[in-house]
Structure formats: structure tokens, C-alpha cells
Amino acid sequence: IIEGVGLHGLRPPGEALDLGNSGTSMRLLAGLYAQGRTCVREPAPTRDHTERMLLGLGYPVVREGNRICLEGGGTLKGTFIEVPGDxxxxxxxxxxxxxxxxxxxxxxxxxxxxxxxxxxxxxxxxxxxxxxxxxxxxxxxxxxxxxxxxxxxxxxxxxxxxxxxxxxxxxxxxxxxxxxxxxxxxxxxxxxxxxxxxxxxxxxxxxxxxxxxxxxxxxxxxxxxxxxxxxxxxxxxxxxxxxxxxxxxxxxxxxxxxxxxxxxxxxxxxxxxxxxxxxxxxxxxxx
CATH class of the missing domain: 3.65.10.10 (Enolpyruvate transferase domain)
Structure with missing residues (x-):
């Protein structure tokens, strides 16, 4: 049984989690609805499709070295999305x-x-x-x-x-x-x-x-x-x-x-x- 609770940003940023492709995307998307700042640290390069998508939807995402950060509580803007071949x-x-x-x-x-x-x-x-x-x-x-x-x-x-x-x-x-x-x-x-x-x-x-x-x-x-x-x-x-x-x-x-x-x-x-x-x-x- 999972009960909904308020989300909080992953902090302090200096202790953000090391995650793979899916984990990075999951936590960034959860961070949209969290209070405060969410940062994810990548020990190695991973796919950045989620960051590109969020930027395309008008949501600020900042890369600081090997960390990706965003502030919760913002607004996504609707847009036309065309998905290229895989x-x-x-x-x-x-x-x-x-x-x-x-x-x-x-x-x-x-x-x-x-x-x-x-x-x-x-x-x-x-x-x-x-x-x-x-x-x-x-x-x-x-x-x-x-x-x-x-x-x-x-x-x-x-x-x-x-x-x-x-x-x-x-x-x-x-x-x-x-x-x-x-x-x-x-x-x-x-x-x-x-x-x-x-x-x-x-x-x-x-x-x-x-x-x-x-x-x-x-x-x-x-x-x-x-x-x-x-x-x-x-x-x-x-x-x-x-x-x-x-x-x-x-x-x-x-x-x-x-x-x-x-x-x-x-x-x-x-x-x-x-x-x-x-x-x-x-x-x-x-x-």
C-alpha cells in the first residue's frame, strides 16, 4: 500500500544521488512536484532526453558540472512534440x-x-x-x-x-x-x-x-x-x-x-x- 505524501527536493545538493538513465529521469520528474530544489548527480554521462523535453516544455533545468538541478513548483507549457526514430x-x-x-x-x-x-x-x-x-x-x-x-x-x-x-x-x-x-x-x-x-x-x-x-x-x-x-x-x-x-x-x-x-x-x-x-x-x- 502506497499513501501519497508531500514531496521534498533531494538535498543537500552536494549529496544528490548517483543514478542511471531511468533513475535520473524518474527523480527529475518527481522533482517537478517537490518543494525546493532537486539535484541529481551523474558519475558518468547518461541520456539527456528528459532534460531536453523539459526545456522544450518551458521548464528551467540547469546542469552544474555532473549535476542536473531544477526547482519544484513550476509550470509546464503545452507544445507540439515530434519523436524521431530510435x-x-x-x-x-x-x-x-x-x-x-x-x-x-x-x-x-x-x-x-x-x-x-x-x-x-x-x-x-x-x-x-x-x-x-x-x-x-x-x-x-x-x-x-x-x-x-x-x-x-x-x-x-x-x-x-x-x-x-x-x-x-x-x-x-x-x-x-x-x-x-x-x-x-x-x-x-x-x-x-x-x-x-x-x-x-x-x-x-x-x-x-x-x-x-x-x-x-x-x-x-x-x-x-x-x-x-x-x-x-x-x-x-x-x-x-x-x-x-x-x-x-x-x-x-x-x-x-x-x-x-x-x-x-x-x-x-x-x-x-x-x-x-x-x-x-x-x-x-x-x-
Whole structure:
């Protein structure tokens, strides 16, 4: 049983909480209705969509170093909001077009918020041919069309500074690593073990099932690129795992069967249709 009470700002500001993306947004939104000042401290960069939205609705939000602060009791102003395409969803197709020979893909109207595009920097460091066109602002968010051509990829040591900016895209990036020449090393990503699944272990097992050498670490993964075989992988109900292995099938020598994919329809209900439009051959089996 939860009983409503008056909210108070998080204080003193010097002792504000260390939070992740969702926690930061939750407390900032609660702070709108709190008495006094609310400050949230971020030990590492997190997504700033909530701050941008509040500013777009006329609500003052102040960033002081690694702290985000607002005063409660203000007023939100109605406005027209246009939501750009999700970068995390686009990332699967960026990887797919990069690894499939002869690919030339344009993904239109995608949000390129700098707190979200670590995967773009990682793919470029691996040798991906990705360019941004028609840059613009939509609802306070930077947007562009993403043009991807197939290119030979090489393994890299992923800079830890990019980990929080690409945390949701690593299942797709592990597939890129499997198709790259040489070894790719990821460290500093222990958070992947507590996502919808243990994404380090599940991706390692799935890549191994397709003939790729993948060695899980406590806080990351080592992937040695090589030829992908067909086979069966289990997504453990994790939508990003399922979509990542759908892209891996583009380079597999035989069909890839992915189990437990129902959650894909929750996060990306048009994924199968988009994948087919992009040239993938996908058969969905129920039951």
C-alpha cells in the first residue's frame, strides 16, 4: 500500500544521488512536484532526453558540472512534440548493412542525441562506412538520415569512455565483432549482466553456437572474428539479443534459428517488416 505524501527536493545538493538513465529521469520528474530544489548527480554521462523535453516544455533545468538541478513548483507549457526514430533500433540495421556484402542502406529521420551514439563511433572505429546526412533539430533533439554501406571491419579494443553511450547496442556490436577481422575487446560493461538477460553470457553462448570464439569476462567480452555458421540460438526472451542474431544471419553459411523472440514485438513491433524490406529473409514460427 502506497499513501501519497508531500514531496521534498533531494538535498543537500552536494549529496544528490548517483543514478542511471531511468533513475535520473524518474527523480527529475518527481522533482517537478517537490518543494525546493532537486539535484541529481551523474558519475558518468547518461541520456539527456528528459532534460531536453523539459526545456522544450518551458521548464528551467540547469546542469552544474555532473549535476542536473531544477526547482519544484513550476509550470509546464503545452507544445507540439515530434519523436524521431530510435537510434538503438536503427543500430541493428547499421550493423546489418555493414556486414552484408554489397549493402547500401539509408535509415531516415533517426535521433542522433550525442548521449546515444556511442555505437556509431565504435562502428566507425571498426572501419564501418557510415555517414550522416540532412542534420537538423526536431523537438529539441538532433536528427539525421544515416547512410550505411558494407565495409570490411576490424577488431578493436572498445574505449571504456564509450560504454555508457552504447550500452544498449552491444548485442548488435558483438555481431559486428564476430564479422570483423581480428579480436574485439570490451571491458567496463558489467551492467550488461543485469539487463533483460545476462547479455555478456547469452551473447557469448549464441556466438559460440554459430562457430565464433567468444570469451566472457566479468565486465565484458572478447570476440574473435571468423566465419559464421548456421545454428540455433536462444535469446532468453531478450529482444535485443533476438534482433542481433537476426542480423548475424546475414553472414551465416546456413539458416539461424532464434528461440523465444516474442518480446521483439514489445520494443520494435515493426522489426520483421523492416528487416524484410531491407532484404532479410525471415520466417516467424508460432508455438
Amino acid at each position: 537510434f538503438s533500433s536503427a543500430a541493428f540495421f547499421m550493423v546489418g548493412a555493414s556486414i552484408a556484402p554489397g549493402s547500401d542502406l539509408l535509415i531516415e529521420h533517426v535521433g542522433i542525441n550525442p548521449t546515444r551514439t556511442g555505437a556509431l563511433e565504435i562502428l566507425r572505429a571498426m572501419g564501418a562506412d557510415i555517414t550522416l546526412h540532412n542534420r537538423r533539430q526536431v523537438g529539441g533533439e538532433p536528427v539525421a538520415d544515416i547512410h550505411v554501406k558494407s565495409a570490411p571491419l576490424k577488431g578493436i579494443a572498445i574505449p571504456e569512455a564509450l560504454v555508457p553511450l552504447a550500452i544498449d547496442e552491444f548485442p548488435a556490436l558483438f555481431v559486428a565483432a564476430a564479422c570483423a577481422e581480428g579480436e574485439t575487446l570490451l571491458r567496463g560493461a558489467a551492467e550488461l549482466r543485469v539487463k533483460e538477460s545476462d547479455r555478456i553470457q547469452v551473447m557469448a553462448e549464441g556466438l559460440q553456437a554459430l562457430g565464433i570464439e567468444a570469451r566472457p569476462l566479468e565486465d565484458g567480452l572478447v570476440v574473435k572474428g571468423g566465419p559464421l555458421q548456421g545454428g540455433r540460438v536462444h535469446s532468453h526472451g531478450d529482444h535485443r539479443i533476438a534482433m542481433a542474431f537476426a542480423m548475424a544471419a546475414l553472414r551465416a553459411s546456413e539458416a539461424v534459428e532464434i528461440e523465444d523472440c516474442a518480446n521483439v514485438n514489445t520494443s520494435f513491433p515493426g522489426f520483421v517488416e523492416c528487416a524484410r524490406q531491407a532484404g532479410l529473409s525471415i520466417e516467424v514460427r508460432h508455438g
